[in-house]
Amino acid sequence: MMKRLIATLAFATLALTTAVRAEDKPAKVTVGYLNLVNAQLVTKHLGLLAKEMPGVDIKYVKIGGGGDMLRAIAGNDVDFGGLGNPPTAIGATRALPIKGILVINMLDYVESLVVRTDKNITSLKDLKGKTVAAPFGSTTHYLLLQALKDEGVDPASMKILDLAPSDIAAAWLRGDIDAAWFWEPNLGKAVKNGGKILVTSGEMAKRGYPTWDIGVVMNAFAEKYPSYVDKFIKAECEGIDFWLKNPEKTAEIIAEELSLPIEDAQRMMKGTGMVPCNKQLTEEYLGTSAKKGKFVDTLVSTADFLVKQERLPKLLPRADFEAFIQPAYLEKVIGR
Amino acid sequence: MSVEASPMAIPISADRTRRGSLRLRLPRVSRSVLLSTLTVAVLLAGWAIVTERGWANELFLPKPQAVWAAFVKTTTKGYQGATLLQHLGASLYRILTAFTLACLVGIPLGVIMGVSRNARALLNPLIEFYRPLPPLGLYTLLVMWLGIGESSKLSLLFLAGLPGIVISTIQAVTSVDPVYVRAAQSLGATRRHLLFHVYLPAAGPLILAGMRISLGFTYTVLVAAEIVAASAGIGWMIWDAAKFLLSDIVIMGLIVLGLTGVVLDLMMRGIAKLLMPWA
Numbered sequence: 001m002m003k004r005l006i007a008t009l010a011f012a013t014l015a016l017t018t019a020v021r022a023e024d025k026p027a028k029v030t031v032g033y034l035n036l037v038n039a040q041l042v043t044k045h046l047g048l049l050a051k052e053m054p055g056v057d058i059k060y061v062k063i064g065g066g067g068d069m070l071r072a073i074a075g076n077d078v079d080f081g082g083l084g085n086p087p088t089a090i091g092a093t094r095a096l097p098i099k100g101i102l103v104i105n106m107l108d109y110v111e112s113l114v115v116r117t118d119k120n121i122t123s124l125k126d127l128k129g130k131t132v133a134a135p136f137g138s139t140t141h142y143l144l145l146q147a148l149k150d151e152g153v154d155p156a157s158m159k160i161l162d163l164a165p166s167d168i169a170a171a172w173l174r175g176d177i178d179a180a181w182f183w184e185p186n187l188g189k190a191v192k193n194g195g196k197i198l199v200t201s202g203e204m205a206k207r208g209y210p211t212w213d214i215g216v217v218m219n220a221f222a223e224k225y226p227s228y229v230d231k232f233i234k235a236e237c238e239g240i241d242f243w244l245k246n247p248e249k250t251a252e253i254i255a256e257e258l259s260l261p262i263e264d265a266q267r268m269m270k271g272t273g274m275v276p277c278n279k280q281l282t283e284e285y286l287g288t289s290a291k292k293g294k295f296v297d298t299l300v301s302t303a304d305f306l307v308k309q310e311r312l313p314k315l316l317p318r319a320d321f322e323a324f325i326q327p328a329y330l331e332k333v334i335g336r
Numbered sequence: 337m338s339v340e341a342s343p344m345a346i347p348i349s350a351d352r353t354r355r356g357s358l359r360l361r362l363p364r365v366s367r368s369v370l371l372s373t374l375t376v377a378v379l380l381a382g383w384a385i386v387t388e389r390g391w392a393n394e395l396f397l398p399k400p401q402a403v404w405a406a407f408v409k410t411t412t413k414g415y416q417g418a419t420l421l422q423h424l425g426a427s428l429y430r431i432l433t434a435f436t437l438a439c440l441v442g443i444p445l446g447v448i449m450g451v452s453r454n455a456r457a458l459l460n461p462l463i464e465f466y467r468p469l470p471p472l473g474l475y476t477l478l479v480m481w482l483g484i485g486e487s488s489k490l491s492l493l494f495l496a497g498l499p500g501i502v503i504s505t506i507q508a509v510t511s512v513d514p515v516y517v518r519a520a521q522s523l524g525a526t527r528r529h530l531l532f533h534v535y536l537p538a539a540g541p542l543i544l545a546g547m548r549i550s551l552g553f554t555y556t557v558l559v560a561a562e563i564v565a566a567s568a569g570i571g572w573m574i575w576d577a578a579k580f581l582l583s584d585i586v587i588m589g590l591i592v593l594g595l596t597g598v599v600l601d602l603m604m605r606g607i608a609k610l611l612m613p614w615a
Contacts, residue, residue: 067579074395074581094395094581133565137579156417161484161565162576171565176483310416311580 026225028057029232032069032078034213035062035165037184037254037268038105040082043239045253052231064164067137073098079221080232082213084139085295089303091216092324093312099222099326100295102215102233103280106273108202111140111183111211113147114195119178121198124151127158130178133171136162137311139211140181142302143204145309150207184268185258202271210298217329226329233333237277244274278334286327296321398584403591406584415585416576418568424596426568427558430486431600434493435554439547442498446505446543447535456506467499471557475564484565492561497554504546508539537614544608551604555597570596 031049033040043049050058061078063069066087072078073096082104083091091098115121119130124147134141141162148155163171169186171177173193180190181199191197201211215236222229243250247269254265280286287293299321306312380400386392387399394402410420418426449456466474475492482488512535520534536543562571570589577585 070581071578090580096395096581136576159567161567162572163484163565167479167484167564170480171484174480174483176485176565306580311582313582 024225024227026056026079026221026228028059029053029080029228030059030061030078031232032061032063032072032081034066034069034082034084034104035064035185036105036213037110037258037265037272038213039239039243039250039274040104040236041257042242042250042253043235045257046239046242048235048238049232052235053228056228064166065135065138067135070096070137073216073218076218079218081216083216084213085211085298085302086139086142086306087137088214088216088324089299089306089321090137090312092299092321093303093306093314093316097219098216098324099219100214100216100286100324101229101326101329102236102277103275103285103295104213104215104236106205106275107139107183107211107213108205108271108273109197109200110187110268110271111143111181111201112187112197113140113144113179113181113199114172114187114190115179115198117194117196121179124148124153124198127153127179129158131159131161131176133161133163133168133177133180134182135164135168139201139213140183142305143199143201143209143211144181146209146305147199147204184271185260185264188260188264188268200271209301210294212295212298214295222329229329230333233277233329237333240274240276243269244276277330280330281327281334286325286330289326289328289331292322292325292327295325299324395581396583398587402584403588406582406588407592410573410585410588415573416567420592423568423570423573424592426566426572427562427570428596430489430493430561430569431551431554431558434490435497435551437490437494438497438501438550438554441494442501442550443505443543446502447509447531447539449502450506450509450539451531451535463499463502466495467503471496472560475560479564488564489561489566493554493557496557497550500550500553501543501546504549505539505543508542508546509535511542512538537612540612541608544604544612548601548604548608551600552597555593555600558593 029049031040031044033044044060050056061072063072063081066084069078069081069083070087070091073081073091081098083100084107088100115127119126121127121130127148132144134144144160145155161177163177163180165182165186168177168180168182169189172180172190172195179198182190205211215233217229217232247266251262251265251269254260254269255262258265260268275285281288281293283291283293285293286295296318300315300318303312303321304315307315383397384400387394387397407420409415410423412419414420415423445459449459471492474495475488478488478491478495482491516534516538517530520530525533558569559571559574562569563575566572570593574586574589574593577583577589
């Protein structure tokens with residue numbers, strides 16, 4: 001009788017301690033990654049996250065664009081995600097429980113406005129009366145409207161359609177659309193089939209409208225497992241370093257992950273800007289916890305634009321966007 | 337009520353039955369109305385309390401006032417270039433066009449398949465195969481074939497509505513009492529007479545019931561049809577607003593969709609009564 005009691009007690013204690021230990025270690029981590037060309041594919045391919053988090057079940061979910069990512073975050077379907085600046089501005093304004101912790105990539109000509117060569121479109125003004133596609137709520141939709149506004153072209157003078165990148169590629173091949181602003185790996189299909197690039201997102205960055213994707217973490221996850229946020233950043237930084245140091249091997253990985261010819265992968269890689277993690281804490285990007293960087297400016301101006309487009313109800317004070325950017329985790333990883 | 341019973345009943349209490357029926361009927365109608373109103377009121381009150389107390393995240397469940405404000409704003413100023421009425425118009429145009437086409441094709445098809453065993457054998461594999469296919473799976477193919485314009489949207493709605501009409505028409509026609517057919521034939525009815533004076537009138541009520549169900553099904557596919565490359569329509573509005581996390585617009589759109597669905601169904605019932613008073 002006594003023996004049995006001791007055994008039960010011992011078992012209960014063991015169960016309790018393991019339960020406590022399991023508390024500070026998540027059973028499963030879900031990473032939502034955007035279907036585009038960046039170092040997250042390298043991190044995923046090399047299993048760097050699994051190395052940082054042994055014993056944790058890691059699940060990667062591919063997500064088509066910013067709008068879908070917002071829904072996944074609102075539905076609590078991911079622990080980590082990636083968002084372009086317009087969806088980030090939307091998420092921050094609508095008080096989604098997320099924080100921005102890492103620069104995933106800067107967008108250059110990996111995103112571009114492609115126009116049909118045989119339609120004689122040489123400037124944005126020529127888009128009048130044409131059918132133009134962009135995934136609504138994404139970086140490119142924002143840049144399209146911004147570019148039209150700067151050129152003084154009324155968006156109502158053309159037909160602007162909301163299509164997912166893969167649907168844009170299909171509609172392009174069928175000849176349903178004359179122009180589209182979207183991103184690789186689908187952009188190349190349009191260029192190859194009678195398209196030419198009119199404006200790139202990189203050119204828009206030079207005009208003062210930078211676009212980027214930021215890595216985000218769910219607040220609840222960060223509060224419960226702060227050390228796992230560090231581990232996530234560490235793994236992603238390793239991926240970025242690998243990208244910068246081994247371009248050839250990276251191209252092979254991208255080609256395999258996206259089922260592309262290697263030349264395409266190389267071209268797309270050049271159109272994406274990777275920021276080494278120690279540089280991300282400078283004024284140009286996230287900044288530091290003490291002084292947040294230019295990402296806040298971009299978020300404020302993006303949100304302001306979306307308010308004018310009646311996509312957002314009101315412009316939040318700058319402090320709210322500053323609170324969204326959290327370089328503290330990256331600072332810890334870099335050791336500052 | 338029935339003719340046979342009246343001679344006995346009339347002298348005793350014509351007055352009383354009238355008054356009695358008045359007493360009985362009025363409360364019955366108002367009671368069901370009252371109960372229905374109660375359900376709606378309880379729902380609304382629950383919604384108001386939950387949001388007022390802050391039990392629900394406003395991002396997911398906005399206050400009733402916010403949804404009302406969204407309704408007013410969309411009706412007067414519009415949502416992304418079209419007013420609520422224009423969005424509703426675009427959707428109704430799609431629904432009604434596709435549904436009319438489905439009826440024009442489905443009812444004759446169903447009658448032929450119901451009357452002729454050979455036709456049924458010929459066409460059944462087709463109908464039976466595509467009927468259970470999920471509309472969204474079908475849609476990707478339709479977009480590839482027909483493009484992103486109106487034709488793929490209408491085709492999806494048409495294909496969603498068709499099988500219900502065909503199957504209910506077959507059932508309606510096969511369940512027509514053969515005595516009616518033989519009686520008409522013995523009186524020298526031609527095939528044409530049989531169709532218009534026996535089959536259709538006898539099968540009409542069941543066909544109409546099938547049409548009602550089919551219209552409802554077409555309606556449920558609307559949002560899916562408007563996801564791809566639409567720029568107007570209630571389904572598109574809901575989908576677009578969800579991308580920007582505008583849950584007040586989403587909920588308002590859903591309420592409008594629901595109410596419109598009820599009105600459409602009422603109209604179908606009204607038409608049924610007009611066309612087939614014997615049903």
